Amino acid sequence: MSTPTELSESAAPGSRAGSNKPVRPAKPGRVKRLSGRDKVVLGIMVGIPTLVQLAFVWIPTLLSILLSFTRWNGLALSDIRAAGLANYNYVFNDSPAFWPAVQHNILWLLFLAVIATPLGLLLAVLLDQQIRGSKIYQSIFFVPVMLSLALVGIIWQLFYQKDNGLLNFLLGTAGTPQAVDWFGDSNINIWAALVAATWRHAGYVMILYLAGLKGVDATLKEAASLDGANATQTFFRIVFPAMAPINIVIVVITIIESLRAFDVVWVINKGTNGLELISALVITYLIGEGQSIGIGSAFAVILLVISLVPITIYLSRTFRKEKF
Structure with missing residues (x-):
C-alpha cells in the first residue's frame, strides 16, 4: 500500500502518475495561419x-x-x-x-433642431414610462422612418392638396375660393414641407433616444430621487447629460438631414417657387x-x-x- 508521502508525490504538480519525470509546461499556442x-x-x-x-x-x-x-x-x-x-x-x-437655398437649408436645420428633435425626445420619454401599448405606439411613430422621403412627399401632397386635400376638407375650404394652396403658395409651402419632414425625423429621433434611455443606469435615477429631485430635475440634470453620446449623434444626424433634404421638395415642385x-x-x-x-x-x-x-x-x- 502506498504511503501518504508517495501519494502526495505522485499527485504533485509537474509529475505523472507512476513516473518521476516532470511534465513540461504546454507551449503557448501559435497563431494559426490563414488557409x-x-x-x-x-x-x-x-x-x-x-x-x-x-x-x-x-x-x-x-x-x-x-x-x-x-x-x-x-x-x-x-x-x-x-x-x-x-x-x-x-x-x-x-x-x-443659391442664397435663397442657403437660407432655406438654415431654416430647415433650425426647424428640425427646435421642433422635430425635441418632439422625438418627448415621445421617447413618454414611451419609456412603460405605458400600456407602448410597443404599438413605437411602431406607429416609427413607420414614417421606414418610408422613403419621396413617398413621404407624395403622402403629404394628398394631405395638402388645394381642392381635395384632407387639411382643406377639415378646414371646410375644400373646393372653395378660400382653399389654401399649401404647396403652391411660396410664402407657406416651405412650412408645409417642414411639417412633412418633421413627421419622419421625429420618429427617427424617438428610436435613438429610446435606446439611450434604456442604457441609463437606473441607480442614478434612484439616487436623485432619494436626494429629493423631482422627475423634471432628474431628467435634465441626470438622465439627459448621461445620454451625451446619443445627443452628439442626433446633432450630427439633424445637420446632415437638413443638408440632404431633397426628396420632399422635389416631389412637391422640383425645388422651385419658395422651396x-x-x-x-x-x-x-x-x-x-x-x-x-x-x-x-x-x-x-x-x-x-x-x-x-x-x-x-x-x-x-x-x-x-x-x-x-
Missing part, C-alpha cells in the same frame, strides 16, 4: 464592399470635384472645357437661387433645363464641404475618446 480558403473569404468580404464604395461613392465624388472646374453640357466627352473657378464664381455671385434647397439645385443643373454639369458639380462640391464639417467634428471627438 487559402480563409484568404479568399476575407478577400470577398472586404473587397466587394470596398469596390461598391469606390464605384458609387469615392469615384463619383472625385469626378464631381474635377467636373466642377469644367464647362460641359453632359453630351460628348470631347466637349469638356476647362473653366477654372468660373462655376464657383457663378454660384456665389450670379446664381439667383429652393442646395440639394435640389444640384439636380436642377445636372439633369434639368439649362443643363450645366460644371455648375451642378460646383453645387455638389459646396454641399459636400458643408456636410464634412459636422462629420469631421463627430469623428474627431469619437477617436479622441477611444484614444484616451
Whole structure:
C-alpha cells in the first residue's frame, strides 16, 4: 500500500502518475495561419464592399470635384472645357437661387433642431414610462422612418392638396375660393414641407433616444430621487447629460438631414417657387433645363464641404475618446 508521502508525490504538480519525470509546461499556442480558403473569404468580404464604395461613392465624388472646374453640357466627352473657378464664381455671385437655398437649408436645420428633435425626445420619454401599448405606439411613430422621403412627399401632397386635400376638407375650404394652396403658395409651402419632414425625423429621433434611455443606469435615477429631485430635475440634470453620446449623434444626424433634404421638395415642385434647397439645385443643373454639369458639380462640391464639417467634428471627438 502506498504511503501518504508517495501519494502526495505522485499527485504533485509537474509529475505523472507512476513516473518521476516532470511534465513540461504546454507551449503557448501559435497563431494559426490563414488557409487559402480563409484568404479568399476575407478577400470577398472586404473587397466587394470596398469596390461598391469606390464605384458609387469615392469615384463619383472625385469626378464631381474635377467636373466642377469644367464647362460641359453632359453630351460628348470631347466637349469638356476647362473653366477654372468660373462655376464657383457663378454660384456665389450670379446664381439667383443659391442664397435663397442657403437660407432655406438654415431654416430647415433650425426647424428640425427646435421642433422635430425635441418632439422625438418627448415621445421617447413618454414611451419609456412603460405605458400600456407602448410597443404599438413605437411602431406607429416609427413607420414614417421606414418610408422613403419621396413617398413621404407624395403622402403629404394628398394631405395638402388645394381642392381635395384632407387639411382643406377639415378646414371646410375644400373646393372653395378660400382653399389654401399649401404647396403652391411660396410664402407657406416651405412650412408645409417642414411639417412633412418633421413627421419622419421625429420618429427617427424617438428610436435613438429610446435606446439611450434604456442604457441609463437606473441607480442614478434612484439616487436623485432619494436626494429629493423631482422627475423634471432628474431628467435634465441626470438622465439627459448621461445620454451625451446619443445627443452628439442626433446633432450630427439633424445637420446632415437638413443638408440632404431633397426628396420632399422635389416631389412637391422640383425645388422651385419658395422651396429652393442646395440639394435640389444640384439636380436642377445636372439633369434639368439649362443643363450645366460644371455648375451642378460646383453645387455638389459646396454641399459636400458643408456636410464634412459636422462629420469631421463627430469623428474627431469619437477617436479622441477611444484614444484616451
